[in-house]
Amino acid sequence: MSDQFKVGSKVRVTKAYPPGHIRTPFFLRGKKGIIIRHFGKYPNPERLAYGLNGLPKLNLYQVLFDMETTWQGDGSFAAKDTLTSDIYETWLELI
């Protein structure tokens, strides 16, 4: 699970809605994006939130999304506009 993603990888955010402390925004679940930055490895916030040590650490990526497809045209943005989110590897799937 460590090196399957790299900058430029096309990914989909897992479309799942588990309970608990999750730092993957709802509005991005199931959306397609592209990895533009690898931050390194960080403790898993879904474990830290419950007083656990957060290990093993997870790779964290900045993922770029197109506004138009993310919001399906419903918003105030121009054709080129984008958004990014920082997402842990356990929430990403290669496409």
Next chain:
Amino acid sequence: MTGNSGSHGGHDHSHNDFQPDIKEPTENWELLEIALRELLVDKGVLSAREIQDEIEAWEKKSPEKGAEIVARAWVDEEFKARLLEDANRTIQEFGIEVEILKMVALENTPELHHVVVCTLCSCYPRPILGVPPLWYKSKQYRSRVIREPRAVLREFGTKLSDDTEIRVVDSTADCRYLVIPVRPVGTEKMTEEELAKLITRDSMIGTAQARDPIGQRS
């Protein structure tokens, strides 16, 4: 305050000069915070003084530090390259040590304009910019800028061409972003100190551009 007289004739004067009073805590999470804080003090884990000192230390941090860093990046290409490459290490030159969080500088250009938000809570580059403005933490800003950035930026008085890509950067995890705004035209002869005065807090969040050196930007 007006210097007219000490007596109030009627009650038709405005109270806008004053900050509103802080309301009494009523929400469960507010009461929980008070209970936890008092327990920590009672058990001797922290002293009330230590808690106050920490609050004061954070409130002392101001966006001026960020402005100094950005001004340096404007005048020194080599510094800017290092800041973009490894912000954690580079801001140490300004006495800022950040260990756990990853600091990332984002350069705005005429083609690409970054604006930062935390849609999940209120993540903000506090070590560089200090305590965030209240609006940054509001649900309004957080839910709207991610979906209608053009409308939100217009409300901040920031108008960008459709040819400029607006990139809304949602800091949802362990990274904190500092925006390097575009250096305004007509600032070629200004010193680093003069430039720093053009670099506002909002321009380092990305809701605004740096101040125009000649008068106010409309």
